[in-house]
Amino acid sequence: MTALPALPLQQSPQFARALTAFGSDVVSTAPVVLQRRIGTWGGIRFASRIRSDALTQAPRLINGEDDAPAAYRAAGYRQIMTPAHVAEWDLTQTDRRAAMQGKWRNRLVKGEAAGLRVRQTFWDGRPHWLFHQATAQARARRYRDYPFALLAAYAATNPKDSLMFEASAKGHPVAACLVVSHGTTATYMTAFSTPFGRDLQAPRVVLDHAAGHLTDSGHRIFDLGLVETDHTPGLARFKLGTGARLRALGGTWIRLGRRRVTG
Known part of the structure; x- marks a missing residue:
């Protein structure tokens, strides 16, 4: 099994503290999940660079951290954008x-x-x-x-x-x-x-x-x-x-x- 990547900045406790001080609506810190207004969807829970082994909070929209499409699909997600690098x-x-x-x-x-x-x-x-x-x-x-x-x-x-x-x-x-x-x-x-x-x-x-x-x-x-x-x-x-x-x-x-x- 390929080792999972290290915890990225966007999922770190340090970044969660900064987001809270910045005034972002942080609804979870492990994983870091935000309540954001995104286009016509209105308020939506979003996690940036979340690992496939950290989907317990099941935010509505995610940017995945690791290349594990089967894990994201098993958690009920559908891909809408291809991976960035x-x-x-x-x-x-x-x-x-x-x-x-x-x-x-x-x-x-x-x-x-x-x-x-x-x-x-x-x-x-x-x-x-x-x-x-x-x-x-x-x-x-x-x-x-x-x-x-x-x-x-x-x-x-x-x-x-x-x-x-x-x-x-x-x-x-x-x-x-x-x-x-x-x-x-x-x-x-x-x-x-x-x-x-x-x-x-x-x-x-x-x-x-x-x-x-x-x-x-x-x-x-x-x-x-x-x-x-x-x-x-x-x-x-x-x-x-x-x-x-x-x-x-x-x-x-x-x-x-x-x-x-x-x-």
Whole structure:
């Protein structure tokens, strides 16, 4: 039997605390289930990235975490969307750099020679230049980022679990990345680099620095988030260039009638 994936951010107790502080209607924390208004359906119970072995609360709409269609069907669900994919970086491998794609690794080496200063801090939820820039970038490139208020709630309710990695050149910030910790997994939340920073390969230096810090602090998986080749092919190549594994999630499912009881 294939091992189930580690508990994702969206199903972690840390994220449940942040959602509650953010004002979301959390109706269950294990698994994390929200009451949400979704289109013409009105109020509906929804769980994001829920594992197939955690369907006891039987929310109406789910995004599955693992590729287990038989388990979702047995619980009374019908699939309405095919699986998305995420990039998962294994931090336990003996030679992380050797697993990188050659071009990615060469650009990282170039960045390391550029004399960038990289620092890491615990972010406490206060405004930071990263979020203004990242929000504008997401809007321009047509992808969605987590709202700043939710990220700030995560930092406030989970002290020292929000890590900011920032690179500077000639005394000015050129790239930054926010990573959140939940157990032995960490999740890449948002990032931005200036044009000068990209010329210096700062995004690669920052991400590699983050991976090294997470490894040293006992993390095993670095979840780099969704890989969308249609809308953000450059970001997809950037994430997979690290040597991260592309993994299919479970797809989106809806339960139309009463839950069937099996066995």
